[in-house]
Amino acid sequence: MKRYLTVVSLLLLCGIQSIKANVVLPAIFGNGMVLQQKENVKVWGKAKLNANVLITTSWNNKTYTVKTNASGNWKTTIATPTAGGPYSITFNDGNKITLSDILIGEVWLCSGQSNMEMPIKGFGNQPILNSNDILLDAEEPGVRLFRIEKNMSRTPVADVTNKWEHANAVTVKEFSAIGYQFARMLQQKLKVPVGIIQSAYGGTDIEAWMTKNSLTGFTDFKTPADSAKVIKNDPAVLFNAMIIPIIGYNIKGVLWYQGENNRMNPLTYAQKMAAMVKEWRTQWATNQWPFYYVQIAPNVYNDHKEEIPLLYEAQAQAMTLIPNSGMVVSVDAGSQTTIHPPNKTIISKRLAYWALAKTYGKEGIAYMGPVYKSLKITDDKVILSFDQIPTGLTAFDQKLKSFEIAGEDKVFYPADAAISGKTVVVKSESVKKPVAVRYAFKDNAVGNLYNVEGLPSAPFRTDNWDNTKP
Structure with missing residues (x-):
């Protein structure tokens, strides 16, 4: 009897906690975030079961009402103004929480393998050109950073544990050198806040960033047994852990730098890129945001040397297969001693040329070479x-x-x-x-x-x- 009462008490306690639960938001929604300007941006989370959640935005004092389902999940859209801030958003299901220091501006996602992951501080014995000078100018309130930790999973992961950070020498030092510098250039040229999301993992195959659905028809990759230990290059494991948690968060576009790990199977790379981008865009359920990517740089490779030019070719071909895409060439910005060229500024700048000319309509700016x-x-x-x-x-x-x-x-x-x-x-x-x-x-x-x-x-x-x- 005593044991029965204990179990009942625990169940009642859980029920009370559920009833009193505050709104729970994914990590991508937090203090200091940047929301895409002039859009109906998606917002979602959890709250009390079958309850109304009131969402109030400070930029126009408008209140939106959304009802949770039987599992406590809710999803809606809120309208954002032109760039500005800081603002706040209040969520209330009977227990109020407020997100503050929110900026409205431009949001980009940068992804890929180590050349995108490589932070301003560099890797061991591998520097970023002019890194200390970059850090001198890093304290900029108009740039915000969201860096997703490296993770992998065979099944979809609901959330990450990261948070939005202000740009300063400490945070920028750990962030993608390409992603940060691209964001800083946009912020300077557009004169609006810019948020940059990093989801990159060194030494990874494109197949790990794709869904199993988008890999249908391809046979030149390994499919592990379900009982095998998960490794970072298993199909879909990075998509599941590092992309799914942010799918739906409104972004302006995607930057991509990956390919070295696919030098052994270059003949299908262009088609895989196209399949990956198509699936990502479908999952985001939005317009065909721009996809700008970097062709791998020259390097003395120890293996698959003959396939490297075929990968160059495949990456160039991908531009004809992916609508609203553009390729940055790095044939003059490589290294003969490392696969991680130190000059990331020139790559960031060439990505910015594409974005400013093609996405933001800045006339007179060249973005392609011969x-x-x-x-x-x-x-x-x-x-x-x-x-x-x-x-x-x-x-x-x-x-x-x-x-x-x-x-x-x-x-x-x-x-x-x-x-x-x-x-x-x-x-x-x-x-x-x-x-x-x-x-x-x-x-x-x-x-x-x-x-x-x-x-x-x-x-x-x-x-x-x-x-x-x-």
């Missing part, structure tokens, strides 16, 4: 033509490098290349009857062909031969 269009063979010379060169080509007073030329034997030789008007003329004494040209089409080849606007050409080839053998 794109190979066609070739013409004249005697022992190959003449290459390009798109995206309104004012022409340049190598900034340097000799063009990393061009190769081949004849019908498919053997490539180093070539002399020179700019002639809006074309590049390529030749070699070793090839009298040229057939094909390649530019920076090796794992460690550095390129220096730019348009006059200062943006580089991506690695390319004019042939479609098997890259792994003559």
Whole structure:
């Protein structure tokens, strides 16, 4: 009898606690957050069962009412004004909680593997260029940071444990060098608050960031047994743990830097990128927000060297498969000693060019470098033509490098290349009857062909031969 009364008492206590429970919000909704401006932004959480939750926004003193379901879950939208703040939002189901220091502005998500994860403080013996100078200017109230801790799961994870942080030398030091600098540049140029969400994990395959549904039809990846230990490159485990908890939070766009881990299966990479982006956009149930990404940089790879150029090619192809996307080229910003190039500022800036020109409509800003269009063979010379060169080509007073030329034997030789008007003329004494040209089409080849606007050409080839053998 005594035991029965104890159990009843515990159940009653739990019931009372449930009745008195405050509104519970996901971690992404918190003090100091940035909400996307001029939108009906989604808000959700838990509260008392079958109760009304009153949501009051300080920017217009409007109150929204939403009813919880039998499980206590609720979801609604609230209208945000033009950029500004700080504001507050009050949630009341009989017990009131208030979020304060809220800014309205632009929100971006940055994701991928280690080159996106790499913080301003750098990695061991691997610096970020000018990191201390970046930290000198880090204290900016108009930039807010939300860094998701690395995690993995075979099943969907409901929430994370992180919080929004102000930008200062201490918080910025730990944040993505690319993500933070992109946000800071937008904040300076748009003159509005910017929130940046980091969800990145070094050494990871694209398959781990995809859903099992979006991987349907692909066979070139390992599917572990359900009883196997979870590892970070299992399909969908990063999507489940590091993307699902923030799905629905209104964002302006996504930045992506990943690919090195897929150098062993590059031929399906473009299609996987397209499938991943399509699924993410579907899950967000919103318009096709922009997806801007970085082509991997040159490096001396120890394995799968021949596949690296094919990955370059796949990443370039992805732009034709993914609507509202753009690729940053880093062929001139790599490193011969580390897979983590120190100059993240130039990459952030090139991502910002895409965003400012294409997303925010800033006219006059170039965002793409020369794109190979066609070739013409004249005697022992190959003449290459390009798109995206309104004012022409340049190598900034340097000799063009990393061009190769081949004849019908498919053997490539180093070539002399020179700019002639809006074309590049390529030749070699070793090839009298040229057939094909390649530019920076090796794992460690550095390129220096730019348009006059200062943006580089991506690695390319004019042939479609098997890259792994003559």
